[in-house]
Amino acid sequence: MATRLSDVAARAGVSVKTVSNVINDYPHITAHTRAKVEAAIADLDYRPNVSARSLRKGRSDFIALAIPEMASPYFAELGAAFSRAAKRRGITVLIEQTEGEPAAEQMILDGMRGQLIDGIVFSPITSSPAKISAAVGSGKPIVLLGERTTGGTFDHVAVDSVQAAYDATTHLISLGRRRIAAIGVGGGGASGTGAVRRRGYRKALKAAGLPHDPELELAGTGYHRLDGAASMRALLELPEPPDAVFCFNDLLALGALRTLADAGLSVPDDVAVVGFDDIEDGRYHSPSLTTISPDKEWLADQTVALLLERIAGSGEAARRNLTVPYTLEIRESTAGLEGR
Numbered sequence: 001m002a003t004r005l006s007d008v009a010a011r012a013g014v015s016v017k018t019v020s021n022v023i024n025d026y027p028h029i030t031a032h033t034r035a036k037v038e039a040a041i042a043d044l045d046y047r048p049n050v051s052a053r054s055l056r057k058g059r060s061d062f063i064a065l066a067i068p069e070m071a072s073p074y075f076a077e078l079g080a081a082f083s084r085a086a087k088r089r090g091i092t093v094l095i096e097q098t099e100g101e102p103a104a105e106q107m108i109l110d111g112m113r114g115q116l117i118d119g120i121v122f123s124p125i126t127s128s129p130a131k132i133s134a135a136v137g138s139g140k141p142i143v144l145l146g147e148r149t150t151g152g153t154f155d156h157v158a159v160d161s162v163q164a165a166y167d168a169t170t171h172l173i174s175l176g177r178r179r180i181a182a183i184g185v186g187g188g189g190a191s192g193t194g195a196v197r198r199r200g201y202r203k204a205l206k207a208a209g210l211p212h213d214p215e216l217e218l219a220g221t222g223y224h225r226l227d228g229a230a231s232m233r234a235l236l237e238l239p240e241p242p243d244a245v246f247c248f249n250d251l252l253a254l255g256a257l258r259t260l261a262d263a264g265l266s267v268p269d270d271v272a273v274v275g276f277d278d279i280e281d282g283r284y285h286s287p288s289l290t291t292i293s294p295d296k297e298w299l300a301d302q303t304v305a306l307l308l309e310r311i312a313g314s315g316e317a318a319r320r321n322l323t324v325p326y327t328l329e330i331r332e333s334t335a336g337l338e339g340r
Helices: 005-012 016-023 031-044 050-057 073-088 102-111 129-138 161-174 193-207 225-236 250-262 280-284 296-312
Strands: 062-067 092-097 119-122 142-145 155-159 180-183 244-247 272-276 290-294 321-324 326-329
Touching (some): 062 073, 062 102, 062 296, 073 092, 073 250, 073 280, 073 296, 102 119, 119 296, 142 296, 155 296, 161 180, 161 244, 161 326, 180 193, 180 250, 225 250, 250 272, 250 280, 296 321
Parallel strands (some): 062 092, 244 272, 272 290
8 A cells, every 4th residue: 555644744753734844845844853754754665646736736846848859969968958957946857759740749739738747848840830829828838949930829949040050151151161061951841940040051151242052052851960971972972062061950960071081071171061059979079060059058947947937827928039049169170170
C-alpha cells in the first residue's frame, strides 16, 4: 500500500497539515520541524500524489517543451538550458519530439487542454499561426519559438534571423569573398528558417553591390550533416564554384566542411564557411566553425519566465515578442589559424 500523508505525520510526530506545509515549502516552518518531516518522508519513501496536489494548487508545476528533434545538437543544448531555467524556479520540463509531423504537432496543441501541464513552449514546423492561435484560445498558455512570426495571438521568442544572416554574410564579404553560396534556403514556407535567413543573406549581397546567383542558393532536403555535404558537392561541381558558403545551421556547415576536406580544399583559403547555432561540435571541429551564436541560456530563461507570467495570469496583456541576443563567433573556418 502506498505511503499516505498521515503515515508521514505519525512518523514525524506532527500534524498532517504540518507535513503538507513542508511539502509545499510553506516558509513559516521551523528548521527542526522541517528536518523531522523530511526525515520521515525519506524513511517512508513518500511520494506526493501529483494529481491531487495539482487540483489543490490549481497547477501542476510541469511545463512542456515541444521541439522538432531531440537528436539535433542545437535542440539538445536548448533542452538542457530549459531544464536549468525551470529547475531554478522549482518546476519541471517535459520534452516532446514532434519530428515536424503535422499529426504530432496537432497532438501537442490538443494536449494543451489537458491537466498534466500548465503551459507549453512550442517550436513548430508545420502548424500555422491560425491553428496555434485557436489552440491558445481554448487551452493552456503557450510561448512560440522559431521563425514563424506572421499573425497569431501568442507570445514569441526568436533570434532576429534576418539581421543575423546579414551579419554572417557581411563577414564573408569583408574577407574579400564575392561568390558566396547559401545552403539551407528551402523548407518551412515563406516564414520558415530558410526563407527568413535567405532574406538576410540577399540583403547583405545587395548592400555590397553583389548579385544573388540562384545557382549558389541550395535548398537541400533537410538541415543535417548529410544535406550540407550533398549541397557542397553540388556547389563544387559548378563551372565556377563559390569562394565562401553561409550555411543556415551548424550541421549543414559541418557536412560542407567534410566535403571540402574530401575534395582536398583548404578552409578558409579556398572556401570560407559560416554556420548558425554555435553547437559544441562546431567549436571543437578542425577547423573550428565561425557561426552565429544565439544566447541559449537567455532564450531559455526569458521564455520560461514569460510562460510562468502567463500561467499566473500576470504580466502584460498584449502578446510579447522577445528578441534573443546573439554574437558572431569568428573562428578558424573564416579566420584561419592565424586569426584565432
